[in-house]
Amino acid sequence: VAEAVEYRTGRPRDGSIDQRALAAARDLLIEAGYAGTTVQAVARQAGVHASAIYRRWPSRLDLVRDAAFADFPPGRVRPTGDLRRDLRRFVRAYVKTFAQPVVQAAMPGLMSEQSGLRTSSGWAQLSVRPHFRELLAAAPPRAVDPEVDPDVVFDLVLGAVLARVVVPGDVRRAPSIDATVDLVLRAIEPRGRSRRRR
Amino acid sequence: VAEAVEYRTGRPRDGSIDQRALAAARDLLIEAGYAGTTVQAVARQAGVHASAIYRRWPSRLDLVRDAAFADFPPGRVRPTGDLRRDLRRFVRAYVKTFAQPVVQAAMPGLMSEQSGLRTSSGWAQLSVRPHFRELLAAAPPRAVDPEVDPDVVFDLVLGAVLARVVVPGDVRRAPSIDATVDLVLRAIEPRGRSRRRR
Numbered sequence: 441v442a443e444a445v446e447y448r449t450g451r452p453r454d455g456s457i458d459q460r461a462l463a464a465a466r467d468l469l470i471e472a473g474y475a476g477t478t479v480q481a482v483a484r485q486a487g488v489h490a491s492a493i494y495r496r497w498p499s500r501l502d503l504v505r506d507a508a509f510a511d512f513p514p515g516r517v518r519p520t521g522d523l524r525r526d527l528r529r530f531v532r533a534y535v536k537t538f539a540q541p542v543v544q545a546a547m548p549g550l551m552s553e554q555s556g557l558r559t560s561s562g563w564a565q566l567s568v569r570p571h572f573r574e575l576l577a578a579a580p581p582r583a584v585d586p587e588v589d590p591d592v593v594f595d596l597v598l599g600a601v602l603a604r605v606v607v608p609g610d611v612r613r614a615p616s617i618d619a620t621v622d623l624v625l626r627a628i629e630p631r632g633r634s635r636r637r638r
Numbered sequence: 639v640a641e642a643v644e645y646r647t648g649r650p651r652d653g654s655i656d657q658r659a660l661a662a663a664r665d666l667l668i669e670a671g672y673a674g675t676t677v678q679a680v681a682r683q684a685g686v687h688a689s690a691i692y693r694r695w696p697s698r699l700d701l702v703r704d705a706a707f708a709d710f711p712p713g714r715v716r717p718t719g720d721l722r723r724d725l726r727r728f729v730r731a732y733v734k735t736f737a738q739p740v741v742q743a744a745m746p747g748l749m750s751e752q753s754g755l756r757t758s759s760g761w762a763q764l765s766v767r768p769h770f771r772e773l774l775a776a777a778p779p780r781a782v783d784p785e786v787d788p789d790v791v792f793d794l795v796l797g798a799v800l801a802r803v804v805v806p807g808d809v810r811r812a813p814s815i816d817a818t819v820d821l822v823l824r825a826i827e828p829r830g831r832s833r834r835r836r
Contacts, residue, residue: 599797627825
């Protein structure tokens with residue numbers, strides 16, 4: 441079937457094959473979950489050869505990752521000089537991107553391929569960690585205690601986002617994003633800082 | 639096969655059936671993942687009738703949850719009067735319990751059953767949230783700002799634990815638990831608190 445489709449439409453350029461494979465993988469993730477999103481099924485749905493997919497993605501894991509996380513990292517928040525506001529916008533965008541149905545559909549399967557996750561090197565480019573560091577670095581003077589390690593802060597923020605995405609509904613209380621950001625700000629402010637002392 | 643085994647060993651008490659089903663489910667989760675841990679497979683492995691399993695657990699989701707999260711909530715940390723120490727022990731125990739192979743094997747499958755997770759009511763009793771609240775409530779005077787909502791703090795801690803458990807290795811930096819707890823303590827301390835001012 442794949443050959444017939446490809447014959448009929450003419451051989452598309454590689455870029456087009458990539459886009460069709462990614463779109464097909466996204467459709468399959470929503471319709472059939474991770475289990476149904478095999479390279480063969482994607483090839484069939486996209487009307488391309490499986491070998492063409494394997495030329496671009498070494499494994500199904502890599503293909504699913506790129507298909508599901510196509511919107512990662514989320515758009516950059518431009519620092520406004522108001523760290524509270526910037527962090528709220530950052531966390532909202534991050535939660536929203538994770539909450540997409542295609543990401544939700546792919547996450548469990550990606551998680552279960554533990555060894556794949558540990559060895560695959562394609563994740564780093566999807567990380568919002570560099571963006572988060574930039575936001576903190578652009579914060580107004582004295583907003584962030586220089587003793588605080590931005591990576592430890594990012595770990596907390598990432599966790600708060602994941603907790604909203606993976607935790608069962610009746611255990612999760614899902615405090616508002618604003619409340620979570622306020623707590624993170626308390627953690628990163630310089631010690632002893634208060635309006636009275638300025 | 640199930641009938642033959644049950645016939646041979648005599649009909650065990652219900653409690654024993656429960657234990658055998660849970661043990662079989664745990665074995666299957668490790669060996670065959672969530673996909674292979676069906677009620678039928680568990681019944682076969684445990685040598686019990688599937689109907690006996692359904693009498694105890696309304697669905698495979700409930701059975702897998704109880705099998706995988708048998709050690710939840712982790713043992714209680716007794717407050718020592720040193721909140722930093724208590725929280726470190728709490729988070730370490732929590733991470734360790736989540737990192738068990740059987741929990742890791744079950745998590746993706748449980749996550750993918752989104753609607754099940756949302757409607758199932760068996761999760762609340764596995765939550766460590768009440769335990770965490772107790773730890774904060776037992777903290778020494780002035781260790782915790784009364785303005786801080788313990789549920790928002792718990793959300794951060796839960797997230798930090800999950801981030802260690804579900805995030806791909808090359809994105810995760812996994813700051814030490816001590817560093818994460820120190821940051822959480824900064825967040826919950828009363829404002830303007832410093833040694834100089836006491």
